[in-house]
Amino acid sequence: MKYNSEEEFLRNYNSDDFKKLSMTVDTLIFSVSDEKQDNYRKLSKKYFSILLVKRDDYPFRDKWCLPGGFIGYDEDIDDAAKRILKTETNLSNIYMEQLYTFGDPKRDPRMRIVSVSYMSLVDKNRLRDKLSDNASWFNVNYFEDDKKMTILLDNGEESIKLVIGKKLKDLTTDRYKYSVIEDGGLAFDHPLVIAAGISRLKNKIEYTDIVFNMMPKYFTLGELQQVYEVILGKELLDPAFRRVIANKVEKTDKVEVTGGHRPSILYTYKQKKSN
Amino acid sequence: MKYNSEEEFLRNYNSDDFKKLSMTVDTLIFSVSDEKQDNYRKLSKKYFSILLVKRDDYPFRDKWCLPGGFIGYDEDIDDAAKRILKTETNLSNIYMEQLYTFGDPKRDPRMRIVSVSYMSLVDKNRLRDKLSDNASWFNVNYFEDDKKMTILLDNGEESIKLVIGKKLKDLTTDRYKYSVIEDGGLAFDHPLVIAAGISRLKNKIEYTDIVFNMMPKYFTLGELQQVYEVILGKELLDPAFRRVIANKVEKTDKVEVTGGHRPSILYTYKQKKSN
DNA sequence: CTAATAGTGTCTATTAGACAGTATGTT
DNA sequence: AACATACTGTCTAATAGACACTATTAG
Numbered sequence: 001m002k003y004n005s006e007e008e009f010l011r012n013y014n015s016d017d018f019k020k021l022s023m024t025v026d027t028l029i030f031s032v033s034d035e036k037q038d039n040y041r042k043l044s045k046k047y048f049s050i051l052l053v054k055r056d057d058y059p060f061r062d063k064w065c066l067p068g069g070f071i072g073y074d075e076d077i078d079d080a081a082k083r084i085l086k087t088e089t090n091l092s093n094i095y096m097e098q099l100y101t102f103g104d105p106k107r108d109p110r111m112r113i114v115s116v117s118y119m120s121l122v123d124k125n126r127l128r129d130k131l132s133d134n135a136s137w138f139n140v141n142y143f144e145d146d147k148k149m150t151i152l153l154d155n156g157e158e159s160i161k162l163v164i165g166k167k168l169k170d171l172t173t174d175r176y177k178y179s180v181i182e183d184g185g186l187a188f189d190h191p192l193v194i195a196a197g198i199s200r201l202k203n204k205i206e207y208t209d210i211v212f213n214m215m216p217k218y219f220t221l222g223e224l225q226q227v228y229e230v231i232l233g234k235e236l237l238d239p240a241f242r243r244v245i246a247n248k249v250e251k252t253d254k255v256e257v258t259g260g261h262r263p264s265i266l267y268t269y270k271q272k273k274s275n
Numbered sequence: 276m277k278y279n280s281e282e283e284f285l286r287n288y289n290s291d292d293f294k295k296l297s298m299t300v301d302t303l304i305f306s307v308s309d310e311k312q313d314n315y316r317k318l319s320k321k322y323f324s325i326l327l328v329k330r331d332d333y334p335f336r337d338k339w340c341l342p343g344g345f346i347g348y349d350e351d352i353d354d355a356a357k358r359i360l361k362t363e364t365n366l367s368n369i370y371m372e373q374l375y376t377f378g379d380p381k382r383d384p385r386m387r388i389v390s391v392s393y394m395s396l397v398d399k400n401r402l403r404d405k406l407s408d409n410a411s412w413f414n415v416n417y418f419e420d421d422k423k424m425t426i427l428l429d430n431g432e433e434s435i436k437l438v439i440g441k442k443l444k445d446l447t448t449d450r451y452k453y454s455v456i457e458d459g460g461l462a463f464d465h466p467l468v469i470a471a472g473i474s475r476l477k478n479k480i481e482y483t484d485i486v487f488n489m490m491p492k493y494f495t496l497g498e499l500q501q502v503y504e505v506i507l508g509k510e511l512l513d514p515a516f517r518r519v520i521a522n523k524v525e526k527t528d529k530v531e532v533t534g535g536h537r538p539s540i541l542y543t544y545k546q547k548k549s550n
Numbered sequence: 551c552t553a554a555t556a557g558t559g560t561c562t563a564t565t566a567g568a569c570a571g572t573a574t575g576t577t
Numbered sequence: 578a579a580c581a582t583a584c585t586g587t588c589t590a591a592t593a594g595a596c597a598c599t600a601t602t603a604g
Binding site for chain 4: 533
């Protein structure tokens with residue numbers, strides 16, 4: 001069939017020539033948690049944590065998974081991600097970026113569903129007691145080598161262990177092909193989303209100011225350093241950290257008194273001037 | 276409706292509860308081009324280039340666009356991208372990575388189509404004269420500041436100018452919200468895909484060995500440096516470049532004699548040992 | 551010889567790593 | 578006083594930037 005104009009073509013277009021498919025959005029929400037130490041002198045230990053929800057419907061009923069939902073036919077993907085974040089945390093205007101699109105034809109037992117994952121960073125102080133009932137924060141601990149990544153999730157009651165296999169796709173890049181070795185009971189391919197998000201976060205914390213989305217307005221350099229340390233999975237030297245961070249933060253006249261040691265000056269995030 | 280098991284749920288699942296949508300893959304294929312200089316002494320100038328195809332059907336009939344196509348209902352997304360690359364260039368086993376998923380509900384005039392973009396890097400020597408008829412390589416020149424990115428595409432006959440607006444989404448990251456200011460006649464939202472691809476390439480060339488996917492087996496350090504320079508959009512100092520690149524390449528006993536100047540030693544890519 | 555690219559030596563500036571030292575609060 | 582964290586000074590190592598210099602070829 002031949003048409004003479006774009007308009008004529010569009011009038012006659014049959015949108016069902018190809019079998020359509022369903023799409024969802026999954027959101028990986030990162031934040032920072034404190035864990036009080038028994039020693040009055042010690043600072044509370046910092047973790048980074050992610051938000052999981054317990055499914056109350058099939059498929060994967062009673063399994064933990066990332067907050068997600070179907071994308072409406074007329075809904076922009078970013079908007080769908082924002083809608084889901086809002087549903088779970090009651091927050092809008094939160095930092096969010098697209099992570100990766102997962103499209104294995106067998107990733108959902110119901111039918112072909114392609115999922116676009118997003119990652120988002122929140123300051124937990126902004127949402128205390130606003131979580132929906134079936135949601136819970138899980139502290140994240142991870143270890144990785146060049147073969148696999150082990151992720152331990154813990155919400156105080158339950159512990160989930162994920163093992164993700166890494167196979168270098170190509171020797172010229174940093175791209176790994178991830179595979180789920182142990183899903184710890186997590187639904188869908190969400191272990192892959194979590195692994196991808198941790199990698200992205202770990203990478204971006206080095207060359208962006210992304211971390212400040214997880215920090216409260218006022219924070220000490222010690223706290224900030226701890227957050228860097230848990231995300232990077234290694235200890236940093238104080239003087240080096242302070243040198244590098246110096247032009248991103250601004251000293252305030254407030255201090256934080258936390259116990260049997262010298263009080264700490266509170267800082268705020270200082271945006272770099274537009275370059 | 277309540278079910279007692281996952282199996283029972285799946286047997287009764289109606290996959291048409293949500294209105295489904297269509298998905299496509301678009302592939303951004305990068306390579307390197309030479310342009311002979313008239314002065315016999317001078318080296319041929321290097322560009323990086325992308326492959327465009329001319330549409331022979333509506334919508335956007337006779338406009339240039341990126342190679343793309345619909346994702347089959349049972350087809351993995353990566354496989355769809357490989358299939359399209361193969362169709363256009365007759366090549367398989369080529370470096371390829373997912374770029375970004377574009378889902379503006381209005382991005383296609385026909386209906387709701389979400390597109391997953393891929394970027395791919397090829398050594399043009401591997402595919403001379405294998406291109407499909409409606410495909411053409413366009414040299415890329417680009418300039419950017421913090422407000423916008425201007426991209427000039429040229430295939431020797433036609434010149435296409437793209438202008439993409441950049442708005443910082445968030446002051447804590449490197450994430451820009453891109454918008455098309457000038458599409459130069461390019462179909463769909465493909466100017467956005469190209470801008471995203473150039474940014475990714477520019478970024479990754481600094482911390483991966485991705486560039487060697489575009490290089491022939493044997494190359495001179497001068498050629499390699501030129502490729503770095505056109506992608507990064509700036510000149511590099513010879514000694515510094517050679518220092519940094521030294522552990523990624525291996526000297527061979529071959530030389531390249533190109534004209535009225537000292538011949539150049541040919542190198543090959545040397546993979547780093549697994550770390 | 552000349553113009554052009556190939557390739558190296560070396561000084562300097564900047565940044566990162568290491569470690570020791572001082573400061574200051576609570577119990 | 579003791580302990581834990583806060584914060585700084587300074588030496589050294591590694592890396593990046595700059596520039597001058599030598600080498601080698603076709604015409």
